[in-house]
Amino acid sequence: MSEPTGGETAPSPAPIVNDSTTTSGTPAQPETAAPPPAPPSKDAKTTEAAAGPTKLSAAELKKQKQAEKQARRAQAKSSGPPAPQKGPSNKEGAKSQKESKQSSKDDKSKSLPMRRRNSQPSVVTLKETKKESRKESKKDSRQPGLFFGHLYNQPRQHSIVGATKEVHPAILALGLQYSSYIVCGSTARMVAMLLAFKAVIDSYQTPVGTSLARHLTSHHLSPQIDYLRSCRPLSISMGNAIRWLKDIIIKIDPSTPEAEAKRDLISEIDDFIRDRVTAADKLIIDHAVKKIENGDVILTYASSSIVEKTLVHTHKAGIKFSVIVVDSKPLFEGKQLARKLAHHGIPVKYFLVTGATHAVKQANKVFLGAHAMMSNGRLYSRVGTAIISMLAHAQSLPVIVLCESVKFTERVALDSIVGNEVAPSEEVLSEGERQELLPLKPHLPAGLLTKLGESTDKAGVEKANSSGEVLKWIEASDNLQMLQVLYDVTPAEYINMVITEYGSLPPSSVPVVHRLSMDKQETRK
Structure with a gap:
């Protein structure tokens, strides 16, 4: 081996695998020729590191590390020996040393997507499998609900636990009345919500540094509305109000003083209740009374406050007629309506929805209440209303809907699946029905009893039980889920007339009246 220039004696270098250039630019001649496909050994690396600084540029080191990573990944996938790596030759090393400054940025930008491309398939596959497993578990949990599975995600608050400190006591009490159906009917x-809002506004004080118009809506009323929504979904009329x-x-x-602004708001709420509810009901009753004649048999479904007022007012006017009330679970509102009408001296017959076919044959007019009137003329009301309307249409009976304009909406409903409300499972079966099902416990499958943690022997099955266990049977059953929706949609072709405070109109005129009432409300402001 030739001596280096400068007259100094150089130590004998160890044999290396990859050829490289010296710091002076003169290529060093290796003593023994190493096979090019063999990867560098640990001894060679340590000897090369002790000989002096690395001879590879930054770009080449990155490429070399990248190639080693790719080889390890390929070896892990194929569980075979890694592919042989070739070190850079003398020409490539000299060329890369000259162009390292120019291509360093390009190499950095290229190395990142190359690593992502090589590692992306395995990561994506793992994430996709996790997502698919989660979707399958969700599908399995919702499978018994079928089309109504999304309705079980609606919140239902039955206590004040979890309510924020901003919720007013009047709203807390009203929310519990909503969830227990003490206050029922849209x-x-x-009206109860607006009266509670009066108490909320009366006790409100505007914080320093803000205005009532900005703070009251977003920071004070929003928690009240959220709590009421958690107790039971808001009705269309509540949303409009x-x-x-x-x-x-x-x-x-x-610039309005706070006391004066609060007084004006409370006065506006009173005016809204008077104009949109009290006066509207009086006008509707006046129009509806003209539709009832002596000897009529009026059929109604469930319970509606405006229908009840119309029938009572008609009876006080001296018109002789009778009423058929058709009712269904879970609320059995028709029982209260039949009791009130009988208390006023009106002849009443009471049917369950299972006997609606016979009830319709005995009537000559149908009066129905409404939860809401949709923009396409469809009636959104208590579940079972659509059955009554269709049966009446088959018997050529006129179907008349009594509804205030505050219940009109611009929404369109095509079915009862997308938007609806589900009654809790404990409300579907009454206390008496649960007691009647308790003797069936010995006939339950052994797998269900094991899942409930009870013994399968006869002595363990015949122990004293409470009616709440029936609900546990249903919850533990994999192939049984109780479903009770509260509303349905009646097509417009089964409705003959809608009576509002603006007069009698066909269902197709609902969007016109809704727009008229909104314009009238804007002009008043």
């Missing part, structure tokens, strides 16, 4: 729920109230609050002049 009109009654809307909330939008109206927020619009009134936003338009308050910031």
Whole structure:
């Protein structure tokens, strides 16, 4: 081996695998020729590191590390020996040393997507399998619900636990009345909500540094509305009233004193209840009374406050008629209506929905209440209303709907699946029905009893039980789920007339009246 220039004696270098250039640019001649496909050994690396600084550029080191990673991944996948790696030759090393500064940025930008491309398939596959397994578990848990599975995600609050400190005591009490059906019916729920909002506004104080119009809606009313929604989904009329109230609050002049602004808001709420509910009901009753004649047999379904007022007012007017009340679970509202009408001296017959076919044959007119009237003329009301309307249409009976314009909406409903409300499972079976099912416990499958943690012997099965165990049977059963929706949609072709405070109109005119009432409300503001 030739001596280096400069007259100094150089130590004898160890044999290396890859050829490289010296710091002076003169290529070093190896003593023994190493096979090019063999990867560098640990001894060679340590000897090369002790000989002096590395001879590879930054770009080449990155490429070499990248190639080693790719080889290890390929070896792990194929469980075979890694592919042989070739080190850079003298020409390639000299060329890369000259162009390292120019291509370093390009190599950095290229190395990142190359690593992502090589490692991406395995990562994506893992994530996809996890997502698919989660989707399958969700599908399995929702499978008994079928089309109504999404409705079980609706919150249902039965206590004040979890309510924020911003919720007013009047709202807490009202929410519990909603969830227990003490306050039931869309009109009654809307009026009770507005009266509770009066107490909320009366006790409200605007914080320093803000205005009533900005703070009251977003920071004070929103927690109240969220709590009411958690107790039971808001009705269409409640949503219309909330939008109206927020619009009134936003338009308050910031220069108005707080006491005067609160007094004006409370007065506006009273005017809204008077105009949109009290006066509207009186006008509807006046129009509906003209549709009832002596000797008529009026059929109604469940319970509606406006239908009840119309029938009582007609009876007091001296018109002789009788009423057939058709009812169904889970609320059995028709029982209360039949009791009230009988108390006023009106002849009443009571049917369950299973006997609706016979009840329709005995009637000559049908009066129905409404939860909401959709923009396409369809009636959204208590579940079972659609059956009554179709049966009446088959018997050529006129179907008349009594509804205030505050229940009109611009929404369109095509079915009862997308938007609805589900009654809790404990409300589907009454206490008496659960007691009657308790003797069937010995006939339950052994697998279900094992899942419930009870013994399968006869002595263990015949122990004293409570009616709440029937609900546990249903919850533990994999192929049984109780479903009770509260509303259904009646097509417009089964409705002959809709009576509102604006008069009698066909279902197709509902969007026109809704737009008229909204314009009238805007002009009043």
